[in-house]
Amino acid sequence: MKNNKRKVIGLVALAGLGIALSGCGSKDSSAANLSSEEDTLETIIEKAKKEGEVASVGMPDTWANWIGTWQDIEKAYGLTHVDTDMSSAEELAKFESEGTSGTADIGDVGISFGPLAESKELTLPYKTSYWDEIPDWAKDDNGDWLLSYTGTISFLTDTNNVKKAPESWADLLSGDYKVSVGDVTTANQAQFAVLAAAVANNGDEKKIEPGLAYFKKLAEQGRLSSVDASVANLEKGEVDVAIVWDFNGLNYRDQIDAKRFTVNVPNDGSVTSGYTTIINKNAPHPNAAKLTREYILSDEGQINLARGYARPIREVELPAEVAEKLLPDSAYQAAVPVKDNAAWDKTSVDLPELWQSEVLAYAK
Incomplete structure (x- = not known):
């Protein structure tokens, strides 16, 4: 009330x-x-x-x-x-x-x-x-x-390093650049990146395997980067594409160079969630x-x-002037909210170990 x-x-x-x-x-x-x-x-x-x-x-x-x-x-x-x-x-x-x-x-x-x-x-x-x-x-x-x-998983691309910014998970997989996802064993943003990849490949909160399989392919290609997507590393050009929350990507873009960086919500599937105090x-x-x-x-x-x-x-x-800083609503057409928080709670507990065994074990 x-x-x-x-x-x-x-x-x-x-x-x-x-x-x-x-x-x-x-x-x-x-x-x-x-x-x-x-x-x-x-x-x-x-x-x-x-x-x-x-x-x-x-x-x-x-x-x-x-x-x-x-x-x-x-x-x-x-x-x-x-x-x-x-x-x-x-x-x-x-x-x-x-x-x-x-x-x-x-x-x-x-x-x-x-x-x-x-x-x-x-x-x-x-x-x-x-x-x-x-x-x-x-x-x-x-x-x-x-x-x-709330935030939605997006791609932040340094166009100085990547000629064509990926607009989908399919684009990302077919590229020849490094991809920074963060530490899936500890970071919430990185864990949701795996969920977003799963959603784009017919998975969900209970079925995370498609997301792990997707990143396994990137690992086998030797394309997973361990470089943190910090402002300093982005400024130095050490990050090609980073998978981040939209608010982080937009913030980094405008802090460094709005003409150099692009932010795209993948158009073949993403996930919207949020942060709690x-x-x-x-x-x-x-x-x-x-x-x-x-x-x-x-x-x-x-x-x-x-x-x-x-x-x-x-x-x-x-x-x-604040509303203009955000992406348009049309950018989020393929993004879905977490449907089953209880299931995701359980999956996220198991995800660090799964990431180690199903993805990092195949990294080159």
């Missing part, structure tokens, strides 16, 4: 409240500053101000324009921020290994890692005041995880983490993500 959101002042007004509260308390944690399920948004803001900082993992400045959100949060609420970039699997491992001595507050992980984190009892639930506007498929029942944005059950700054999730789901936060080429999970009106 949207009225639930309106029972507290909107985030824009709350920003002013946050500034007004800037003199309240120190950054030290105290019993009065602990997180409570009964806290109103106003109380969360007040406690977050006292905590004074938020530590994230897997939410670097260059990914989906997180920098815009961190800058807004610091300006509005005075929260300083630090991030440690890592994969989804590494984020969960960090939460689990540190236990009650947790050093991270909030992380951003692929959708399959949200239920996994919940099952391991690593998460602090928080629904946000925008809960009812988030599709049912994009959240759990208690707020342990909920998607902030997870709040560490043992977060040192739990209220700052809750406030961060709250802001991410606000109109301003969703527009920030769109500025980073990610497609918001909520229906928000995007400024024209």
Whole structure:
């Protein structure tokens, strides 16, 4: 119910409240500053101000324009921020290994890692005041995880290295260039690349074999590249074609040279999924983490993500200059959302071992 959101002042007004509260308390944690399920948004803001900082993992400045959100949060609420970039699997491992001595507050992980984190009892639930506007498929029942944005697997091509950018998986397979897919054993983006290849070859969340068979062919051709598709490596021309989320590809393209790089959603099949925030059950700054999730789901936060080429999970009106940065809807005609998250959760657990035995074992 949207009225639930309106029972507290909107985030824009709350920003002013946050500034007004800037003199309240120190950054030290105290019993009065602990997180409570009964806290109103106003109380969360007040406690977050006292905590004074938020530590994230897997939410670097260059990914989906997180920098815009961190800058807004610091300006509005005075929260300083630090991030440690890592994969989804590494984020969960960090939460689990540190236990009650947790050093991270909030992380951003692929959708399959949200239920996994919940099952391991690593998460602090928080629904946000925008809960009812988030599709049912994009959240759990208690707020342990909920998607902030969606992405679609795409091809990023350096046209200095590749004469004709691939527009399909068939094109990619018939090429003579190297293909960077990332680390399928740990990275959510890379795992979805395998699923997208499976979807394009009559597979699905339960039937991942066609995707593995596809990459086995690339491995046998000696075309799988171990070079990470980072901005630095792309700038140096060390990546021919990278399989990435559309928002990453578009971001890299515009950061480096929009005329040099092209981004194509494969027209013979791709997959759309998303990323969810997870709040560490043992977060040192739990209220700052809750406030961060709250802001991410606000109109301003969703527009920030769109500025980073990610497609918001909520229906928000995007400024024209932001909407123009995204690919047109027609580019996504062959992309399908994950139909069976439970099946994909199980497949993604088995995928690292399958990748090692069915693909990397054949690499030249």
